[in-house]
Amino acid sequence: MSSSRTDLRLEVSPRVGSVPAILLHPPDAWLVYVLAHGAGAGMHHPFLESIATSLAERGVATLRYQFPYMDAGRKRPDPPAVLESTARAAVRLGHQIAPQLPVIAGGKSLGGRMTSSAVATGSLENLRGLVFLGFPLHAPGQPGTGRSEHLLRVNLPMLFLQGTRDAFAQLDLITEVCTSLGPTATLHLVDGGDHSFGVLKRSGRTRAEVMSELCDTLVDWARAHVLGGVPA
Numbered sequence: 001m002s003s004s005r006t007d008l009r010l011e012v013s014p015r016v017g018s019v020p021a022i023l024l025h026p027p028d029a030w031l032v033y034v035l036a037h038g039a040g041a042g043m044h045h046p047f048l049e050s051i052a053t054s055l056a057e058r059g060v061a062t063l064r065y066q067f068p069y070m071d072a073g074r075k076r077p078d079p080p081a082v083l084e085s086t087a088r089a090a091v092r093l094g095h096q097i098a099p100q101l102p103v104i105a106g107g108k109s110l111g112g113r114m115t116s117s118a119v120a121t122g123s124l125e126n127l128r129g130l131v132f133l134g135f136p137l138h139a140p141g142q143p144g145t146g147r148s149e150h151l152l153r154v155n156l157p158m159l160f161l162q163g164t165r166d167a168f169a170q171l172d173l174i175t176e177v178c179t180s181l182g183p184t185a186t187l188h189l190v191d192g193g194d195h196s197f198g199v200l201k202r203s204g205r206t207r208a209e210v211m212s213e214l215c216d217t218l219v220d221w222a223r224a225h226v227l228g229g230v231p232a
Contacts, residue, residue: 003027003056010065012089016082021065021090023097024052029061031222032103033131034094036087036111039077042070047196048108050207051133054215060222061101063094067111077110084118087111091118095126102226106131106159109168109195113147116158120150128226129157131218134195137174140167148177151185157225158185161214163193186225188217 003026010021022043033055037043043064052062067086069078077083087105094103103126106112112132118124138144151158158181162174171189178187190213192199197214199205 003053003061008063008093010086010089010093012068012082012086016068016085019066019068019071019086021063021093022052023061023063024056025061025098026056026059028059029098029101030059031226032061032063032094032098032101033218034063034065034087034090034103034105034107034115036065036090036105036107036115037067037070038107038109038111038134040075042066045108050211051215054211055218058215058219060215060219061098063090063097065090080114080117083110083114084121087115087118088124091115091124091127102128102222104129104131104222104226106133108133109136112136116154117150119156120153123155127156129159129222130154131159131161131221133161133214134166134197135160135162135169135174136195137169137177143170143173145173145177151177151181154184156184157221159218159221159225160185160187161190161197161217162187163190163195163197163199165192166195168195186221188221190214 003024006023008021009018011018091105105115178185192203
C-alpha cells in the first residue's frame with residue numbers, strides 16, 4: 001500500500017494564525033518526523049519532498065509545515081519567537097495525529113535550529129529526539145559556535161547529519177560542538193556533501209545514493225536512540 005498524503009492547517013496561535021502543513025503517512029509507520037524547512041525554501045522544496053518520500057518507504061511518517069513568513073511570501077524569516085512557536089505547534093500536531101507513535105522533530109538548516117531553540121526554552125511534551133539536516137552553525141565565511149550554545153540545554157538525543165563541505169558548519173567546529181554535547185549527540189558526516197548534501201560529480205555518487213545514506217542513518221539512529229534498540 002502507498003503512503004497517504006494529507007494537506008492540513010497548523011494552528012500556531014491566535015496572533016499568528018495558521019499555516020499549511022503536509023502529512024505523509026505510510027501504512028506501516030513506526031515513527032513521526034516533524035520536519036521544518038530552511039530559510040530560503042519552503043516545505044515543497046525538492047530536497048524535503050525527496051526526504052519525506054524516502055522516509056515513508058522506511059516506515060517513517062513526516063509532517064512538513066511552512067513558517068508564517070514563507071506562507072506569506074516574505075523573504076525575511078519571522079522573529080525567533082514566532083519560528084519557535086510554529087515549531088512547538090507542529091510537534092503538538094504531530095503527536096495529535098499519531099499519539100501511539102514516537103515523535104522526533106527538526107529539519108533543514110534554520111528549521112532544525114529553531115526547533116532545537118524551542119526545546120531549549122522549554123521542553124516539548126512527547127518529543128523523543130531531534131534530527132538536523134545540516135545544522136547552520138555559522139554564516140559562510142564567519143566561523144563560530146555561538147549558534148550552538150542553546151544545545152547545552154537540550155536534554156534529548158540529537159542526530160546531526162552534516163556534509164563535510166558545508167559552508168555553514170566548518171568541519172572541525174561542528175565536530176567540536178557534538179563532542180562537547182556528550183552522549184546526547186550523534187554526528188554523521190556525509191563525505192563531500194555541501195549544505196544541501198550535494199556532492200561533486202567526481203565523487204561518483206548519485207543524489208539518490210546520498211538520500212539513501214541520510215534516511216538509512218536517521219532510521220538506524222532512531223531505532224537505537226528513540227526505540228531503545230527495539231526493531232521497528
